[in-house]
Amino acid sequence: MPELVYRLPPAFNSVTEERQHRKERLAAAFRLFAKFGFEEGVAGHITARDPELTDHFWVNPFAMSFAHIRVSDLILVNGAGEVVEGTHPVNAAAFAIHSQVHAARPDVVAAAHSHSVYGKAMSALGQILEPITQDACAFYSDHALFDDYTGVVVDTEEGKRIAHTLGGHKAVILRNHGLLTVGESVDSAAWWFITMERSCQAQLLAKAAGPVVHIDPEQAALTHRQVGHDFVGWLSFQPLYDKIVREQPDLLE
Numbered sequence: 694m695p696e697l698v699y700r701l702p703p704a705f706n707s708v709t710e711e712r713q714h715r716k717e718r719l720a721a722a723f724r725l726f727a728k729f730g731f732e733e734g735v736a737g738h739i740t741a742r743d744p745e746l747t748d749h750f751w752v753n754p755f756a757m758s759f760a761h762i763r764v765s766d767l768i769l770v771n772g773a774g775e776v777v778e779g780t781h782p783v784n785a786a787a788f789a790i791h792s793q794v795h796a797a798r799p800d801v802v803a804a805a806h807s808h809s810v811y812g813k814a815m816s817a818l819g820q821i822l823e824p825i826t827q828d829a830c831a832f833y834s835d836h837a838l839f840d841d842y843t844g845v846v847v848d849t850e851e852g853k854r855i856a857h858t859l860g861g862h863k864a865v866i867l868r869n870h871g872l873l874t875v876g877e878s879v880d881s882a883a884w885w886f887i888t889m890e891r892s893c894q895a896q897l898l899a900k901a902a903g904p905v906v907h908i909d910p911e912q913a914a915l916t917h918r919q920v921g922h923d924f925v926g927w928l929s930f931q932p933l934y935d936k937i938v939r940e941q942p943d944l945l946e
């Protein structure tokens with residue numbers, strides 16, 4: 694019998710290696726968000742905490758298409774919102790929201806937010822995801838609704854309130870705005886965003902078609918333990934990473 698190779702998150706010999714890895718995953722996540730159509734003008738950001746300067750994060754340059762982002766384009770932002778590496782400014786909302794999420798959640802390596810269509814539609818209803826499919830159970834009792842809207846988030850106090858609502862969950866629906874997801878890796882944060890958007894689409898479609906059948910709470914909780922673990926999020930991202938790097942190898946430049 695052949696020895697089977699299982700994919701596992703990598704271990705690193707240095708912070709330099711770990712930083713490079715996070716940046717590569719981050720650039721790939723942007724390319725994937727572009728492919729999935731999650732871009733809306735200059736809105737949207739994915740951040741990756743620096744492995745050494747842990748109050749700093751890597752993020753997309755303001756007003757650059759997700760579809761063009763390369764590793765060398767990513768900018769590093771410090772705890773005061775200043776760009777300390779890179780030549781582009783940071784989106785003020787990216788700093789206001791993500792700095793507070795990273796500060797409140799030391800376990801979180803990455804956070805993703807964009808104005809994707811189905812996430813926006815769900816946010817307009819002020820509803821959360823219901824356990825109506827196996828995939829949606831990844832979010833069962835594991836996401837929250839930020840039930841407020843006060844304009845474009847440019848104030849870290851608003852970011853703090855969002856982080857407080859997120860709590861220990863993997864995602865939050867920002868009312869009248871869109872989705873935000875977090876993960877212990879760039880991979881899982883990006884995957885949770887992609888699958889959450891699709892679960893929003895499935896819920897909107899199903900509920901528009903007729904009454905839905907709910908998975909009962911006990912089975913939903915079991916399924917959450919099976920499909921909602923951060924490792925599953927990491928693993929689910931790997932085929933997408935392989936695909937985008939093969940299609941668009943320049944993202945690694």
Ligand SMILES: [Zn+2]
Binds near residue numbers: 736
């Ligand atoms: Zn936004």
